[in-house]
Amino acid sequence: MQKFIYLFIVIVCGLILQILLKQYLSIFEFCPEILLLTVIYYGFKYGCLFGEIYGFFAGLFLDIFSVAPFGSNSLCFTIIGYIFGHLHKKLDETNIFVQIILVLIGSYIYLLLMFFIFSLLSIHKFISISNIVIVPFYNIIVSLIVFRILEEIKLTKI
Numbered sequence: 001m002q003k004f005i006y007l008f009i010v011i012v013c014g015l016i017l018q019i020l021l022k023q024y025l026s027i028f029e030f031c032p033e034i035l036l037l038t039v040i041y042y043g044f045k046y047g048c049l050f051g052e053i054y055g056f057f058a059g060l061f062l063d064i065f066s067v068a069p070f071g072s073n074s075l076c077f078t079i080i081g082y083i084f085g086h087l088h089k090k091l092d093e094t095n096i097f098v099q100i101i102l103v104l105i106g107s108y109i110y111l112l113l114m115f116f117i118f119s120l121l122s123i124h125k126f127i128s129i130s131n132i133v134i135v136p137f138y139n140i141i142v143s144l145i146v147f148r149i150l151e152e153i154k155l156t157k158i
Helices: 002-024 034-046 048-064 072-085 096-120 129-152
Strands: none
Touching: 002 034, 002 048, 034 048, 034 072, 034 096, 034 129, 048 072, 072 096, 096 129
C-alpha cells in the first residue's frame, strides 16, 4: 500500500511541478515534461509492466489537467513505459550518457505519438521546429535533476 501512495505522490508532485514550470520557467512557451521523465525513469528502472501501469496513470492525471484530447497522454505514456521497460537491465542505468540518450529518444517518441494522435483527430495543432528542438533538450537538462531525486527516494526503500 505504501508503494501506491508513494507513486500517487510522485505523480501529483510531478504534475504540480510541470504546471508551475509551464507558468514560470517556460522557454518560448515550452516546458519540460516532468511526468514523461518519470515514466521513462520507472519503465527503464523497473521493467515493462511497471512502466506501462505507471505510464497509464501518470498520463491519466495529465489528461485531466490538459487541453489535449482525453486519453492521448495515457496512451503515449503507456507506450513509452512499455518501450523503456524493455531496456530494463539491458543498459547501464547509472550512466548519465545513457540517461540523456533515453530522454532524448523518449521525448521524440512522445512528440511523434502526439503528432500522430492529433493528425488522426484532425486537430491542426502542428509540432513546430522550435518544439522539436527546445522541449527534448529542456527535458534532458531537467532529467538530470529529476532522475537524481527519484534515485534518492527509490521505490525499493519503501
